[in-house]
Amino acid sequence: MSRKYKGKNRLDEILLPSQTSILIKVDVKEINYIQKIMECYENLAIVVPLDPKKGRLLIHTTNNLIEDVVDILKSLPVKIEIKR
Numbered sequence: 001m002s003r004k005y006k007g008k009n010r011l012d013e014i015l016l017p018s019q020t021s022i023l024i025k026v027d028v029k030e031i032n033y034i035q036k037i038m039e040c041y042e043n044l045a046i047v048v049p050l051d052p053k054k055g056r057l058l059i060h061t062t063n064n065l066i067e068d069v070v071d072i073l074k075s076l077p078v079k080i081e082i083k084r
Helices: 028-040 066-075
Strands: 019-026 046-051 056-062 080-082
Touching (some): 028 046, 028 056, 028 066, 056 066, 066 080
Antiparallel strands (some): 019 080
């Protein structure tokens, strides 16, 4: 039987220098909506549910696209708390 991985779980250690992440908090009912919107913008960002029960999502993008991602998030008709 294999043992469970007990790593540091530190995202900043696996990101490349040109990559960045945005931590956001949304209503749990809006998680799928946020994921689908970001999927529509191909190669812009990747959405990772950190704690779906609390509505916490991590959005991976590159440094030169972060402002575009933030603008898209702010334009959506849902309440989004951005915690860069």
